[in-house]
Amino acid sequence: MPSAPLPDNERARLAALAALHVLDTPPDPELDALVRAAAEICGTPISLISLIDADRQWFKANIGLEGVSETPRELAFCAHAILDSAVLEVTDASIDTRFSDNALVLGAPDIRFYAGTPLSLSTGERVGTLCVIDTEPKTLDDTQRKALSALGEVATLLMEGRRRDRTEVRRVTAGLSARALLARLTSHGVLMVDARGLVTWVNEGFCRLSAYAVEEAVGQALSTLLLGAVPGSEHVGVLKKALKNGEGGRFELPCLSRSGDTYWVDLEMQPVLGDDGGLQGFVLLQSDISRRKADELALRRSEALLNRIGVVAGVGGWSLDLASGDLIWTEQTRRLHGVPNDYVPDVDHAIEFYAPEARPVIREALDAAIQDGGSWDLELPMLRSDGTVFWAHVTGTAETVDGKIAGFLGAFQDITERRDERLELARERELLQVTLKSIGDAVITTDAQAKITWMNPVAERLTGWSKEEAHGVLLPTVFPVFHEETGEPAVDPVQACIAEERVVGLSRDTMLRARDGREYGIQDSAAPIRDGDGLIIGAVLVFHDVSEQRRLGHEMRYRAMHDSLTSLFNRSELEARLQQALDQAHRDDSVHALMFIDLDQFKVVNDTCGHGAGDHLLQQVAGLLKSAARSGDIVARLGGDEFVVLLTGCTPEQAQRLAEQVSERFEAFRFQHGTERFRVGASIGIAPVDARFADPDAVLVAADSACRNAKEQGRNRVVLWHDSDVAIRARSEESQWVSRLERALDDERFVLFAQCIEPLTGASDELHAEVLLRLRDENDQLLAPAVFLSAAERFHLMPRIDRWVLGEVVDSMRDLHGSVSVGMVCVNLSGRSVGDRAFHTDALGLLEATDPWICQRLCLEITETAAITHMADAIAFVQRVRELGVRVALDDFGAGASSFGYLKSLPVDVLKIDGQFVRNLLDDPLDAATVSSFVEVARVLGLQTVAEFVENAEIAERLRAMGVTYGQGYLFHRPESWAGLLQRLVLPAPTH
Numbered sequence: 001m002p003s004a005p006l007p008d009n010e011r012a013r014l015a016a017l018a019a020l021h022v023l024d025t026p027p028d029p030e031l032d033a034l035v036r037a038a039a040e041i042c043g044t045p046i047s048l049i050s051l052i053d054a055d056r057q058w059f060k061a062n063i064g065l066e067g068v069s070e071t072p073r074e075l076a077f078c079a080h081a082i083l084d085s086a087v088l089e090v091t092d093a094s095i096d097t098r099f100s101d102n103a104l105v106l107g108a109p110d111i112r113f114y115a116g117t118p119l120s121l122s123t124g125e126r127v128g129t130l131c132v133i134d135t136e137p138k139t140l141d142d143t144q145r146k147a148l149s150a151l152g153e154v155a156t157l158l159m160e161g162r163r164r165d166r167t168e169v170r171r172v173t174a175g176l177s178a179r180a181l182l183a184r185l186t187s188h189g190v191l192m193v194d195a196r197g198l199v200t201w202v203n204e205g206f207c208r209l210s211a212y213a214v215e216e217a218v219g220q221a222l223s224t225l226l227l228g229a230v231p232g233s234e235h236v237g238v239l240k241k242a243l244k245n246g247e248g249g250r251f252e253l254p255c256l257s258r259s260g261d262t263y264w265v266d267l268e269m270q271p272v273l274g275d276d277g278g279l280q281g282f283v284l285l286q287s288d289i290s291r292r293k294a295d296e297l298a299l300r301r302s303e304a305l306l307n308r309i310g311v312v313a314g315v316g317g318w319s320l321d322l323a324s325g326d327l328i329w330t331e332q333t334r335r336l337h338g339v340p341n342d343y344v345p346d347v348d349h350a351i352e353f354y355a356p357e358a359r360p361v362i363r364e365a366l367d368a369a370i371q372d373g374g375s376w377d378l379e380l381p382m383l384r385s386d387g388t389v390f391w392a393h394v395t396g397t398a399e400t401v402d403g404k405i406a407g408f409l410g411a412f413q414d415i416t417e418r419r420d421e422r423l424e425l426a427r428e429r430e431l432l433q434v435t436l437k438s439i440g441d442a443v444i445t446t447d448a449q450a451k452i453t454w455m456n457p458v459a460e461r462l463t464g465w466s467k468e469e470a471h472g473v474l475l476p477t478v479f480p481v482f483h484e485e486t487g488e489p490a491v492d493p494v495q496a497c498i499a500e501e502r503v504v505g506l507s508r509d510t511m512l513r514a515r516d517g518r519e520y521g522i523q524d525s526a527a528p529i530r531d532g533d534g535l536i537i538g539a540v541l542v543f544h545d546v547s548e549q550r551r552l553g554h555e556m557r558y559r560a561m562h563d564s565l566t567s568l569f570n571r572s573e574l575e576a577r578l579q580q581a582l583d584q585a586h587r588d589d590s591v592h593a594l595m596f597i598d599l600d601q602f603k604v605v606n607d608t609c610g611h612g613a614g615d616h617l618l619q620q621v622a623g624l625l626k627s628a629a630r631s632g633d634i635v636a637r638l639g640g641d642e643f644v645v646l647l648t649g650c651t652p653e654q655a656q657r658l659a660e661q662v663s664e665r666f667e668a669f670r671f672q673h674g675t676e677r678f679r680v681g682a683s684i685g686i687a688p689v690d691a692r693f694a695d696p697d698a699v700l701v702a703a704d705s706a707c708r709n710a711k712e713q714g715r716n717r718v719v720l721w722h723d724s725d726v727a728i729r730a731r732s733e734e735s736q737w738v739s740r741l742e743r744a745l746d747d748e749r750f751v752l753f754a755q756c757i758e759p760l761t762g763a764s765d766e767l768h769a770e771v772l773l774r775l776r777d778e779n780d781q782l783l784a785p786a787v788f789l790s791a792a793e794r795f796h797l798m799p800r801i802d803r804w805v806l807g808e809v810v811d812s813m814r815d816l817h818g819s820v821s822v823g824m825v826c827v828n829l830s831g832r833s834v835g836d837r838a839f840h841t842d843a844l845g846l847l848e849a850t851d852p853w854i855c856q857r858l859c860l861e862i863t864e865t866a867a868i869t870h871m872a873d874a875i876a877f878v879q880r881v882r883e884l885g886v887r888v889a890l891d892d893f894g895a896g897a898s899s900f901g902y903l904k905s906l907p908v909d910v911l912k913i914d915g916q917f918v919r920n921l922l923d924d925p926l927d928a929a930t931v932s933s934f935v936e937v938a939r940v941l942g943l944q945t946v947a948e949f950v951e952n953a954e955i956a957e958r959l960r961a962m963g964v965t966y967g968q969g970y971l972f973h974r975p976e977s978w979a980g981l982l983q984r985l986v987l988p989a990p991t992h
Contacts, residue, residue: 002098004079009125013082014054016125020159023051023058029427030158031061034130034151039063041147042140044132046109049119049155050078051128060159064133065109075104081116082126087145090114092137113138115145117152122160130155188428189265189286193222195279197243209265209288211258222284226267228256245530246271246279252289264293266425277503277525277542287425292418316412320347322370322405333412336392338384355381355389365396366408373398373405379415390416441544445529448538450475450494462522462545464515479541484509484521484550493526494539501536503527512543521550563637565615566622574636574644578689578696581648585690592689593655595645596703597625597662600681600715602641605671611871611905613673617680624669628662639835644703652688652720659684659718666716681716683707692723697795737791740777745800749776752808752978757824757946757968760960766823767985768966770861771809772975773801773828789830798830799839806843812982813854819986826859826889834862840877847884855885859910863891871905878907889946894934903941911938913964915949921958928958935963 007013017023031049039047046064050057057076059069073079080098081088093099093111104111116131130152140148189206193199202217210217210225217225223239235253242249248270254262266287272280316333320326327345334343337353347366354362358380365376375397382392396410442459446452451474455467463470463478470478481490490510497504505525512520524543528536561573569577581592599621606614618641625635625643634646645662647655666682685706693699706721713719744750750773757768775783792798809827816822833839847855860881862874878888889910890903894917913934917927931947938945947959950969959967 003074004076004083007083007126013125013127016121016123017051017053017127020121020127022060022159023053025060028061028158031155032063034155034158035061035063038130038132038148038151041151042115042132042144043138044113044134046133047131048078048133049128049130050076050116051119052076052079052082057128060128061155071104075102077102077104077111077114078116078129078131081129081131082118085118085120085126087115087117087140087149088129089140089145091139094137109133110135112136115140115148117149119152119156119159121156188288188425189284191217191222191284191286192281193243193284194281195246197222197240199225200281206286209257209263209286210255216258226253226255226265241532242269243282245532245534248282252293255286263288263290265289273527273540273542276505277527277540285428287421317410318350318412319399319407319409321407323407336384336390336412336414337382338386338388353383355383358382362394369396369398369408370405373400379419382412390414391419442542444470444475444479444541446475446494446538446541448498448536450492450498450539452478453538459543462512462514462520462543464518475541478515480513481506481510481522482513483507484511493524494541497526497528497539498536501528506543519547520545521547566619566637568622568626568643569634569636571636571638574634574638574646575696577634577646578699581646581689582693582696582699589691590649591651593647593650593652594687594689594699594703595647595655595659595662596685596687596700596707597643597645598683598707598711599641599643600683600711601678602680605673605678605680608678609673609676616673617671617678620669620671621680624665625662628658628665630658644700646689652686655686656718656720659686663716663718683710683715684718685710685721686718687721701794737788738795738797741775741788741792741795741797741801744775745797745804750774750801750804751776751782752805752812753975754978754981755968755975756973756981757826757966758972760947760956760964760967764823766821767825768823769981770826770828770968771805771978773805793830793832796832798832799836802829802833803839803842807846809858809978810846810850810854812978813857814851816982816986820982822857824859824887825857826861828861828891831863834874834877837873840873840880843877844880844884847881847886852885859887859889861889861891861912875906882907882909892948894930903937908943910944910946912946912948912968915969918947918949918955918959918969919951921955931959931964932962939963 035047035049039045044064047061048059048063048065049061051060052073055073056070057073057078059065062068077088077090077093077099090096090099091113093102093105093114099105099111099114102111111133113134113136114131116129118126119128119130120126130148132148189209190203191199191206192201199217199220199222202212202214206212206217207214212225222243223236227236227239235251238249238251239253241247248268250266250268252264253267254264257263266289268285268287270283272283274280316336317330318333319328325346327347327350329337329343329345329350331341334341337343339345351359351362361378361380362376365378368374369376376395378394380392380394381389382394383389391414393413393415394410396408398405399407399409442462443454443456444452444459444463445454451472452467452470453472455463455465455470460466460470465473465478475494476492481492482488483490490506491504493504493506503525504527506523508523510522510524512522514520522543523546524541526539526541529538529540531537561569563570578594584590585592599617602614602617605617618637621641621643622635622637625645629635629645630647632648634648636644636646638644647658650658663682663684666680669680671678671680685703685708687699687702687706689699693702702721706719710717710719753772753774754769755772757770759768773785773789775785775788777783789798792801806827809825813822813825833843847858862878882888887909888907889912890906890908891912892914893911894914911934913931917930917934920927921931922928935945937943944965945963946966946968947964948968950956950959950967950971952971956967956971
């Protein structure tokens with residue numbers, strides 16, 4: 001017999017099957033109903049839901065093969081069916097070569113016909129089939145095949161739905177979001193009550209039972225709403241006690257409707273606990289049992305009266321005289337059995353009215369009662385004379401005369417509807433209980449000595465203990481908790497809550513060590529459990545796994561503090577630590593030191609070997625600095641090739657010795673890339689961190705100044721900063737610029753200028769210009785950018801200034817719409833802005849809210865230096881603005897040795913050729929060749945070119961001949977105010 005080949009995705013298929021969590025689980029009523037429907041539609045005696053495991057097929061639903069739960073996989077027809085998505089139909093297995101020698105064909109259950117539709121999950125894996133089987137050959141028609149496929153789809157949805165229910169149960173129940181579920185129980189009353197006992201919500205079922213409108217019910221006390229708060233009523237006392245103690249329970253209560261009528265309910269009440277273990281309120285399920293109560297009352301009366309009479313309306317009576325064998329049925333009994341009023345039964349015929357499976361039961365009950373004079377009270381299926389089945393409540397009681405059994409009296413009651421309601425109620429109650437029990441991830445209860453009495457499955461999984469193993473064990477043995485940072489044992493929450501008689505929670509850094517050694521971050525709370533007298537008899541501990549949230553939190557904090565490339569501290573964290581050191585210095589005159597390190601040959605490596613090699617170099621330098629630093633020192637990367645080491649508790653002289661050791665390490669260090677070896681030195685500046693400095697920026701300026709001096713003195717050396725008059729004055733002047741620039745921003749004293757850019761080939765009526773920045777000082781004098789931009793860069797003010805410039809340009813262009821023909825307006829962005837993600841967010845927000853025609857005429861200029869220092873951020877920002885239609889220009893192109901290399905990774909639209917190559921274009925052949933190569937590269941990439949510093953007609957003519965697109969310089973236009981230029985260019989109003 002050939003076995004079915006394994007599907008191509010067997011491993012994924014088995015994993016998907018396991019993830020459903022349905023293997024070896026109890027029967028499911030919905031799935032059982034599907035196979036019954038399949039058997040009936042297809043006219044077969046057997047129908048199965050078969051799940052194909054690694055070495056078996058297991059029956060999740062089974063009609064016709066009762067007592068058989070699985071077979072080996074090699075015998076499974078279904079193993080063949082899952083190989084395709086279509087229905088597999090075998091009309092006669094005895095002549096099909098795949099199955100003719102199969103043990104299930106040759107022997108029981110004698111399979112001849114088989115049809116199975118694969119159960120395909122939403123992810124594509126086929127985990128089993130819904131199949132029908134017959135012992136005779138046959139063929140399905142099209143309608144039957146379609147029905148079988150449809151039933152298979154429903155079965156798959158049901159099984160996948162069970163999995164979603166398990167994984168989302170906490171979300172469903174959090175904040176009592178189970179209202180959507182409860183609202184569906186329209187055949188029953190559902191109420192929600194807060195911790196004070198006041199009704200907060202009712203469903204339509206309650207309103208129908210009680211005749212109250214929703215707005216009339218909400219806000220009332222529960223006992224008043226249900227019972228009318230009748231003084232002295234035992235039911236009121238029971239209900240109030242359950243509310244007071246926060247207990248669940250199940251009661252049968254007579255309730256008072258709005259109209260004053262009494263109706264009986266089966267009331268199930270469950271407390272609802274919050275994440276902190278505190279009582280939030282209750283959910284109550286109210287089932288109408290008025291009819292059952294009336295029937296029970298009638299039955300009791302009938303049993304009493306049947307001693308003499310035999311029938312009460314709705315309940316059939318009977319009597320049996322053992323001496324004569326006479327059996328008497330009342331009119332109602334004959335009506336229940338569907339026989340004429342003149343029908344006279346005997347015992348044997350009466351027993352034939354029971355369903356076949358019930359006949360041995362009633363005979364055994366009658367025989368036992370004859371022997372010992374007992375009675376019976378049973379619920380059994382019965383047959384009417386037309387063959388229909390109904391369920392009856394059957395009672396019988398022996399009658400004695402002179403101490404001997406003379407006969408029996410009994411009653412029948414049709415309970416089919418009530419039984420169906422009870423089964424439905426049980427199903428809905430089970431669904432509700434699953435929802436309510438799932439509040440909180442894990443639950444452990446203990447007695448007053450903190451010995452475990454119960455655990456739910458989630459607690460079993462997290463602790464590694466089963467509830468049977470843990471029963472009677474002290475909580476700390478099963479639930480060992482400790483502090484994440486210190487490793488010290490944490491307070492036992494159950495002991496604490498019992499001792500303090502209140503809800504107690506663990507600290508946020510608590511960890512649980514499971515039995516197998518795994519550790520979980522948890523949050524929990526413990527609450528005391530009290531008896532009816534208010535005495536503490538135990539505690540309930542509710543906790544859940546927060547390991548992933550903590551891991552993400554730690555990761556986010558780490559990323560916020562560290563440089564992504566080198567894993568050193570980043571600038572913001574350095575400034576925070578430096579501020580702490582300064583605060584300490586101001587408090588107790590302690591002295592620390594700051595070492596500022598700038599690599600001397602980084603650009604050579606970057607230009608020669610590319611950015612990847614540059615990144616490897618920076619990572620190796622980071623490792624060198626960490627190994628050289630002391631254990632308590634802070635090593636950080638400021639950006640680019642600049643590093644800082646904060647030496648705590650270190651004098652400048654000690655810092656100088658440490659820095660010289662670092663310099664010696666750099667002297668011996670060689671960077672290897674392929675066959676290339678590079679010597680990478682470092683210029684180091686040292687500044688004290690003491691009370692002389694007011695803020696971290698001042699310390700960084702001093703250390704940077706010393707580092708620059710080291711570079712000027714020949715590089716690869718250490719320079720100690722000295723607080724000379726010149727240094728103090730320079731620092732003071734730079735610090736003063738901070739306040740001056742901030743005031744200028746606040747007072748709007750920045751002024752926009754512009755210089756036109758002219759096309760070199762052909763005339764154009766459109767405006768092409770670069771926007772320039774000036775500052776009007778306190779004496780109303782205009783200051784050039786060279787005066788203030790370096791201070792603005794150093795003190796991180798450029799992103800604010802660039803935001804202002806971009807906003808002003810966009811506003812002015814919006815006002816121009818239709819009055820000036822605009823071709824391209826260029827706006828410069830500083831290196832700080834290119835690397836500032838907050839600026840990216842603001843700029844993109846401004847551009848996204850701007851008219852598309854403005855974006856299409858804007859061009860953002862960034863320098864090579866800015867792109868190199870912040871390449872990843874620059875690329876992301878450039879790509880986003882270009883999606884909005886904004887052009888991007890690479891300014892000062894050619895100023896760096898690796899300009900061409902950056903064009904491979906940085907998407908731009910315009911190259912602005914650095915003026916150093918344009919000034920001497922006519923006299924220097926090398927400059928001419930360089931510009932020519934720039935133009936050729938731009939042509940290949942489809943970019944426009946702009947030559948800067950075009951100062952005479954001869955240069956312009958040479959550039960035009962080379963194919964440069966635009967020229968910019970004094971030949972064409974001397975900078976003027978942006979507002980004046982626009983006013984001069986405004987088109988005259990049309991005349992009519």
